Amino acid sequence: MKIATPLIDFVGVIIGEGKLKLQPHIIKRIVDFEEETLKSKKGMRSFLGFLNYARTHIPNLGTLQRPLYEKTNAHGDKRLKRSDLELIHQIKRQVQELPDLKVPPEQAHIVIETDGCADGWGEVVKWKAHKKDSRAKESVCAYASGKFATPQSTIDAEIQACINALEKLKIYYLDKKEITLRTDCQAIISFNNKANSTKASRVRWIKFADALTGTGVKINLEHIDGKDNLLADSLSRLVHFCFEECTRELDCIRKITMEEEEGIMN
Template sequence: MLHEFDPEALSYVDDIYLTDDEILQHLRRVSRIVVGFADIGYKFNFKKSKIAFLSVIFLGYELSSEGKSLAPHFLEKCALLQPPNTVRKLQSLLGFLNFGRTYIPDYATRIKPLYELIRPNFSSTFWTIEHTHILRELQSDLLAVKHLHTRDNKTHLVIRVIPGAVGFTYVTFNEAETVPIAYKSHLYSAAEQRFAQTEKIRTAVQMAVIKERPLAQGQRIVVSPVPALEAVTKASVPNSKALHPRWIQWATSLTATDVDYVFDPKL
C-alpha cells in the first residue's frame, strides 16, 4: 500500500523511511504519504516521527547521507562487552555481535570458536585467553567501522567473492562505488570442506548470487573476480569431490541472463 503513495519509500512494520537530497522534494513526498494514508483512515503519530532530519535511527542503524552506521547506543554497549560466565550470557554476546556482522569481513570464520563453546554446562572455565582475543578483535573492529552504503537500485550490483579454506566472504557494492553495502560470510559444510579449490569458488559464487539477487532489485549482477567458469567441468578438476548434481546446479546457474561473471580484481 505504501508504494502506491511513494514507490521509493521503505517500511518495516509501522515505520516508514525515505530520504532526499532536497528539502522541498522531501516534504512533498512526506505530505503525499500522510495524505494518502489519511484518506483511507490511518493517522500518523507525529510526536514519534522525525521529519527532515540529517540522520535517523531505523531498525537499529543510524542512516544519513553518508550511508548506514551502527547506532550510537549499539557502540556504547559494544565498548562495555566482557567475557561471559554462563551459557545464557554467551548466547546473548553472540546475538549482540551478530547484529554487526555485515560490517566485519570473514565474520563467520572468526566467530566460529565462540560458537563452539555453546553447551548446557558452559562456564567461565571453558573461556580461554584465545577466546578473549577473538572477542576483543571483533569488538575493536565494530568500534572502528565508519559506515556502509545503502543499495542504489539505479546501478548494477557488484559482488566481490573472497574464498577461503574453511569458508568464504563476499562483499556487495553499488557499481562504481568503493564503500561496501555489506560484508557477508559463510562456513563451508563438512562435505564442502573437502572440495577442490575450484569447487569451493563455485560454491561461494552460486550462494552469493542466490542470496543477493533480491538486493539487485532487477538490476544486473556483476560477480568478480572469478575465473572462466564456463570451461570448467568435473573431469577437468583434479581431486574433484563435489557430486554430479552439484555440478549440474553450477552449470545451470551460469546460464542466468541477469548475471555477469568477470575476472577483474579491481571490482
Template sequence: MPFGLTNAPTTFQRIINQVLREYLDIFVVVYLDDILIFSDDLGTHKEHMHKVLKKLEDAKLLVEPEKSHFHVQEVNFLGHTIRPNEIRMEQGKIAAVKDWGTPKTVKEVQAFLGFTNYYRRFIKDYGKITAPLHDITKKGIEFQWDNRQQKAFDEIKNRILSEPVLRMFDPTKEVELETDASDYAISAQLSQRDNDGVLHPVAFFSKKLHGAELNYPIYDKEFIAIMRAFEEFEHYCLGTIHKVKVYTDHKNIQYFATTQQLNGRQIRYAEYLSQFDYEIIHRKESENRRADALSRKPEYKQAVPKTNGQLLTTNDKGHLVQKALGATLKKTAHAKVQIDTIPSLEKLQQEAKMALIKEIHKHPLSGHQGVKKTLDRIKRHHDYPGLRREVQTVVSEYDTCARIKSARHKPYRELKPVSVPERP
C-alpha cells in the same frame, strides 16, 4: 488492542500497513510504530509528510510530537544511523559493545552473538571470526573460555568500535559482486561505484563451510560462494538494470555455462543462477583481496591433507580439465615460486604415484572413501593417464574399505539346512 498479547505486534503492523499501503516503499518505510519518510529534497519531503499525516488522521491514529523528528538529514532507525548515501551503526549500540564484559556462561555468549549478529553485514569475516564462540555454545560441549574465544570476542568488539560505514544501495547503478572460497569458508562483498568511479561496500557476507562441503573440490566451493552470495543479496541482484559483475579468482568458473558436463549439484546451482542477469569475470588473486581476506582467516583453518608430491602431467582428455588445471596453476601464484622452477612437468616414478594415492586415500579426513571420491580429491592438484585405474587398484587392496563398505543387496535370509537324499 491490549498490550501484552502474543498477536498484538502483528495486528498493529497490519493496521499500519493498511493505512499507509499507498506510500510503502515509495517514500515511506514502517516498522510497528516507527515511520520513516524519505525524500530527495525539502519541498518534496514536506509534501510526503503531509500525505502521511493525513492518512494517519483519517485512520484516527495519533502521533506524539515529542518523540518525532521533522526535516532532518540524519536519523536513528532500527539500530542504524542513516545519512544521505550511507548507513552506520547507532552510537548507542556501539557504546553498549564497548562496555560488554567477557562472557562467563553459554547464555552470555549467546546474548553477545545475538546482539552482534544483527550487524554482521557491517563486519568483514563475521562468520569465521565468531566460529570459536559458536563452538562453545553447541549442545553437549563443556563451556571452556580459552585464548581462541577471547581473541574472537576482542576482534568482533574492535570491528564494531571501528564504526564501519556502508554505502546506501542505488538500484540505478551497476552492482559488483566479489566472491572467494578457501578450504574452510566462503565470502562475498557487494559494492557499487560513486559518480567519481570509487568503489564503496554496500554489504559483506561470509560463511564457514560445514560437513560434506569441506570435502568439495575447490571448483565447487567457488561455485557455492557465488550461489550463496546471490542468495544473500537476492533483493539487490534480482531484476537489475545493468548486468551484475561477478569477480572470482578461480579462472575455470568462467566456463561453467559452456561446460559440456555438470554434476547434479552444479546443475542445481546453475538453475538457481539462471534467474539473474550477470557475467563472471576472472580476477587474479592479488586483485581480489577484499573478498579473499574474508575467506582465509588462518586461525580457523581446518586440517586438510597436504602433499609434497610434484604436479603431474596434464590430462588432455577434455577441455574442462585443461582449464581447471590452468586455473590451479594460477591459484598457486601466491606461493611466490616461479612457474618455470616448479618441477611440475616431470613424470613421477610409479612408486611415487602409488604413494600419493595411498596418502590421500587413507588420510583421516578422507575416511577411506571410494574410487570416485578419492579420484576427485586427487584431481584437485594432480592428474595423469591411467590415474583412475591405479586408484581402483589401491582402493580394492585395502581390507578396511571392503569391511566397512555398505552392502548394496537385500539382507540375507536365515540359512536352512539342505536335506540329505536317502539315495544317490
C-alpha cells in the same frame, strides 16, 4: 513513527545519508560490558547477542566469536582465560572502529566478488556510480558467506560460490538490467566465453549456465586476480570456523537476539 526524516533507526542500525551503521547505544553496550558479567553463561550470551548486530559490518566475526560461544555450551570450558579476555578486548576495539557500509544509489552498478574453497564460499557486494568506473571508486555495501554441506573440489567450489551469490544476493540486483560477477577462476571465464559454441557435458556447468540465465538480469563475468580478491577469499576459507552447521547454536542466537531486542524496546 517518523516521517520525512533523513535518518531511520531500524533493528540496531541507523540508515540514512547513503550509509548503514550501528546505533551508538549498541556499540556502547558492547564496549561497556563488564568482564565480571561475562563470567556467567547468561552474561556471555547477552554479550554475544549484542555482537549479533555487528555481523554484517565485520567480516569473519563468527571466527572471532567461536571461542566465546563455547563458553555457553553445556560441555564447554566456562573459564575466561587470558586469551579469551584478549579476544574480547580485540572485538571491543574493532566495534568502535567500524567503517560505515554504503547504501548503493538507485542507478548504481552492482559488482559481486566471489570465491570458493573446499569448505565454504564468500561474497562481497560492491557498487559504483557507473559501470565504466574503476575499481578504486567501488564501495562495499554487504558481506555474505556460508559453509558447504560436503567438501568440494576446487572448480565445483568456485562454481557453487557464483551460484550462491546469484541466489542469495538477489535483493541487491533484481531491479538492475545488468551486473558484474567477479571470480578468480579462469575456467569459469573460459566457459562463459565459449558457452555459445561448446556444449557443456558436466552437470555442474549446466547448473551454472542455468543460474546465469535464470535471473532475468544480464550477468557480466569478469576475472579478478587472486591477489586482488582477498576479502572474498578470506570469507570463504574462514567460513568453516564461522558457520558450522549446529542447530543448537543457531537457535541460541535467535533466542538471544529476540531477548535483547525486547530489552531495547522496553
